Amino acid sequence: MDATPFFQLLYWDALTEKEQNLVEENIRTLRFEKNALVLGGGDCLGLLLVTKGRLRAYLLSEEGREVTVFRVGPGECCVLSASCVMSQIHFETHMEAEEESELLLLGSGVFRQLTEENVSIRCFLYEMAAERFSEVLWVMQQILFMGFDRRLALFLVEACRRAGGQQLKVTHEQIARDLGSAREVVTRMLRRFSEEGLVELGRGTVTVKAPEGLERLADG
Amino acid sequence: MDATPFFQLLYWDALTEKEQNLVEENIRTLRFEKNALVLGGGDCLGLLLVTKGRLRAYLLSEEGREVTVFRVGPGECCVLSASCVMSQIHFETHMEAEEESELLLLGSGVFRQLTEENVSIRCFLYEMAAERFSEVLWVMQQILFMGFDRRLALFLVEACRRAGGQQLKVTHEQIARDLGSAREVVTRMLRRFSEEGLVELGRGTVTVKAPEGLERLADG
Numbered sequence: 001m002d003a004t005p006f007f008q009l010l011y012w013d014a015l016t017e018k019e020q021n022l023v024e025e026n027i028r029t030l031r032f033e034k035n036a037l038v039l040g041g042g043d044c045l046g047l048l049l050v051t052k053g054r055l056r057a058y059l060l061s062e063e064g065r066e067v068t069v070f071r072v073g074p075g076e077c078c079v080l081s082a083s084c085v086m087s088q089i090h091f092e093t094h095m096e097a098e099e100e101s102e103l104l105l106l107g108s109g110v111f112r113q114l115t116e117e118n119v120s121i122r123c124f125l126y127e128m129a130a131e132r133f134s135e136v137l138w139v140m141q142q143i144l145f146m147g148f149d150r151r152l153a154l155f156l157v158e159a160c161r162r163a164g165g166q167q168l169k170v171t172h173e174q175i176a177r178d179l180g181s182a183r184e185v186v187t188r189m190l191r192r193f194s195e196e197g198l199v200e201l202g203r204g205t206v207t208v209k210a211p212e213g214l215e216r217l218a219d220g
Numbered sequence: 221m222d223a224t225p226f227f228q229l230l231y232w233d234a235l236t237e238k239e240q241n242l243v244e245e246n247i248r249t250l251r252f253e254k255n256a257l258v259l260g261g262g263d264c265l266g267l268l269l270v271t272k273g274r275l276r277a278y279l280l281s282e283e284g285r286e287v288t289v290f291r292v293g294p295g296e297c298c299v300l301s302a303s304c305v306m307s308q309i310h311f312e313t314h315m316e317a318e319e320e321s322e323l324l325l326l327g328s329g330v331f332r333q334l335t336e337e338n339v340s341i342r343c344f345l346y347e348m349a350a351e352r353f354s355e356v357l358w359v360m361q362q363i364l365f366m367g368f369d370r371r372l373a374l375f376l377v378e379a380c381r382r383a384g385g386q387q388l389k390v391t392h393e394q395i396a397r398d399l400g401s402a403r404e405v406v407t408r409m410l411r412r413f414s415e416e417g418l419v420e421l422g423r424g425t426v427t428v429k430a431p432e433g434l435e436r437l438a439d440g
Binding site for chain 2: 014059064086088089090091119120122123126127129130131133134136137138140141
């Protein structure tokens with residue numbers, strides 16, 4: 001198994017030869033269909049590295065409401081899928097494959113062993129975790145504190161950046177799920193944006209007409 | 221300066237003698253009156269250790285709303301007051317002294333230097349940060365998602381007032397419809413209330429046993 005992409009992530013040079021072999025022997029490849037569940041609540045798979053596709057991590061409320069908290073794209077890795085390796089940290093996230101995806105996985109058993117015997121790996125784990133948590137907190141703060149118009153504007157600005165264009169193929173339902181809101185709220189706000197000339201609404205599409213206006217709104 | 225309390229926290233044995241001296245020479249004592257601001261938004265003091273009193277960390281919305289996210293008591297330390305030492309992490313918290321307090325501070329300059337030259341200190345930093353973040357996230361999730369216990373308590377308090385008594389003739393289905401939720405969620409939460417002695421569940425009835433307890437819950 002070519003563990004190259006893991007090498008740089010895992011502070012490869014800080015590993016002993018024995019540890020390097022352990023990683024190489026234990027990396028597995030996982031494939032997921034679009035929309036397949038990758039990580040259920042409470043699951044602890046291990047260290048993930050996305051090689052193809054994209055994962056979406058979300059929180060799930062007791063009422064079944066989803067809030068998207070981050071995405072993991074090609075070349076990126078995620079340690080929150082190894083939460084059981086971090087003592088004293090209790091955080092449950094769900095993950096699904098947003099597209100057909102391929103991952104490299106270092107199982108939680110071997111990963112735990114490495115973090116226990118090598119402080120550099122341990123450092124890698126917590127550094128990555130802190131970084132993700134800070135991302136998740138940012139999203140939560142948005143929801144709690146920011147006005148919904150700003151959040152929606154920010155969503156559209158970022159979606160354009162990801163799509164590399166101004167016509168977005170996205171339903172109000174999808175936007176609502178992403179923003180932890182209700183479809184009606186999204187529709188109402190999009191209609192306001194449309195009246196203000198910021199966007200144009202089509203069937204299953206939102207076209208951004210005034211990106212600068214949206215960016216101003218997103219910046220507050 | 222007696223740096224003893226820092227010793228164990230900072231993985232003291234992992235420090236070289238030179239590093240140990242650096243810490244001892246650079247620890248300062250800070251004292252705060254009750255209600256004094258310890259950390260403003262965007263401030264980066266350094267590594268804090270509370271020796272007396274208690275700090276309260278909170279987030280502040282643009283509209284000035286506060287949300288308490290954690291407390292730091294005697295013998296506990298906090299790295300989120302050194303956020304500038306963590307690259308790629310953007311998180312702004314405020315802190316105030318909830319009581320008259322005394323802290324030991326290792327300034328961000330020296331702390332940064334130590335994290336850069338010693339991977340154990342770096343590990344300590346991110347481990348502590350991840351732990352705090354996970355605490356903060358739990359609080360945020362409660363606010364965002366667990367609002368349901370409050371809403372249900374409020375519903376019951378008002379229903380008693382309307383009924384002029386404590387025995388309510390109402391099905392879980394009716395409550396769910398009223399609160400825009402699912403029957404299963406209502407049933408689960410009522411069962412929790414029942415275990416806590418707040419209500420007694422009968423066939424088609426909910427009897428409130430501890431109205432003060434429910435009111436406290438409803439008030440948040």
